[in-house]
Amino acid sequence: MSEYVDQTAPGGSVGQVEKRFFTFAAPPHPLAVESGLSLGPVTLAYETYGELAPQKDNAVLVAHALTxxxxxxGYYDATDPKPGWWDIMIGPGKAIDTRKYFVVCSNVLGGCMGSTGPGSINPATDTPYGLEFPVVTIGDMVTAQKALVDHLGIDRLLAVVGGSMGGMQVLEWSVRYPDMVRGAVSLASTTKHSALAIAFNEVARQAIMADPNWRGGDYSRYPEKPDMGLAVARMIGHITYLSDEAMRAKFDRRLQDRCDISFNFEADFQVESYLRHQGKKFVDRFDANSFLYVTKAADYFNLEKAHGNGSAVAAFSRAKCAYLVVSFTSDWLYPTYQSRAMVQAMKKNGLDVSFVEITADWGHDAFLLPNPRLEAILSRFLARLLDAARLDSGEKD
Structure with missing residues (x-):
């Protein structure tokens, strides 16, 4: 079996990478979305790492989380302050080893990092879509990703891998396009949002829409953006991504740059300063309307309803892949009972399922942090899939 090595990637990094763009669904053949509307043309921003094998059996699609x-x-240039968001997992010798796998990651439909979203130009008006952009679903995002995968000439994905909202995309891929997926890796995810998760998203959306600079979603023509509302939305999200243990270890009740409380509304505590900092950073890179759209897509996601008439067992009866499902003990946003429920439904269909609950103190975001156990589990699962793919094709080591 041959391996495909990025010779320019020192120290386990994929090295310098390039954001690319794929445009499709141009009129008169727009993309029909689940709301009943259509959209086109559609552009997806994407990156690839590693090299596609001649037999095209080593492609791994990575799906990103909410924002x-x-x-x-990798990195775009030497001035980048930090690498890509999952650099700990993707690269030569890492869990998703780019010497073996061809890795694809795209920005979701409705996003604001190069893919078509509410901040994109509406060709009908030559102005940003704003709220004229159709509400999209996780299914719509996956349909767009399939167009990209088809464009890349890949008939079957070795695996789809993702955490949180990325995990929702993984599950959707596995039942929407069962013949295209050999393996599915769902990390810290769920088949449908709980009322608690929807509630946090709704409070975050209301923070944006209550900002007077939001202007009913039509803020692109004005210099003032709904930065305060978006910052508060991000602060709310960050609380859900951590855990009580993480908060206590990282901040506890320690004061920020002072010896005593101020008796005013400054950021007395380190946790207050941290949340304000995260909110301020977020408005520099994200679009408020995109935040509304992607959180709504996550809230609308219901695999059982979409594919099983309300039954998880029926939904997973469509699947043909092997699954790896991972939860984390301190994740209270998508707690382990939700992962166990999907695993039970998978097993009732006789599917090949591996489930692991990993002890971690850092809450929902644990899948984004270094974790030797997760890295080893993911590495072995992908290697097993590749061995099976090569065995099926008759290739010998």
Missing amino acids: GDSHAA
Whole structure:
């Protein structure tokens, strides 16, 4: 079996990468979305790492979480302060080994990192879509990703891998296009949002829409953007991504740059300062309307309803792939019971399922942090899939 090595990637990095763009669904053949509307042309920003094998059997699609993007690994130039968001997992010798796998990651439909979204130009008006952009679903995002995969000449994905909202895309891929997926890796995810998860998203959306600079979603023509509302939305999200243990270890009740409380509304505590900092950073890179759209897509996601008439067992009866499902003990946004429920439904269909609950103190975001156990589990699962693919094709080591 041959391996495909990025010779320019020192120290386990994929090295310098390039964001690319794929445009499709131009009139008169627009993309029909689940709301009943249509959209086109559609552009997806994407990146690839590693090399596609001649037999095209080593492609791994990585799906990003809520506010992620296509930049999953490597760096654009030497001035980048940090690499892609999952650089710990993607690269030569890492869990998703780019010497073996051809890795693809795209920004979701409705996003704001190069893919078509509410901030994109509406060709009908020559102005940004704003709220004229159709509400999209996780299914719509996956349909767009399939167009990209087809464009890349890949008939079957070795695996689709993702955490959180990325995990929703993984599950959708596995039942929407069962013949195209050999393996599916769902990390810290769910088949449908709980009322608690929807509630946090709704409070975040209301923070944006209550900002007077939001202007009913039509803020692109004005210099003032709904930055305060978006910052508060991000602060709310960050609380859900951490855990009580993480908060206590990282901040506890420690004060920020002072010896005593101020008796005013400054950021007395380190946790207050941290949340304000995260909110301020977020408005520099994300679009408020995109935040509304992607959170709504996550809230609308219901695999059982979409593919099983309300039954998870019926939904997974469509699947043909092997699954790896991973949850984390301190994740209270998508707790382990939700992963166990999907695993049970998978097993009732006789599917090849591996399930692991990993002890971690850092809450929902644990899948984004270094974790030797997760890295080893993912590495072995992908290697097993590749061995099976090569065995099926008759290739010998």
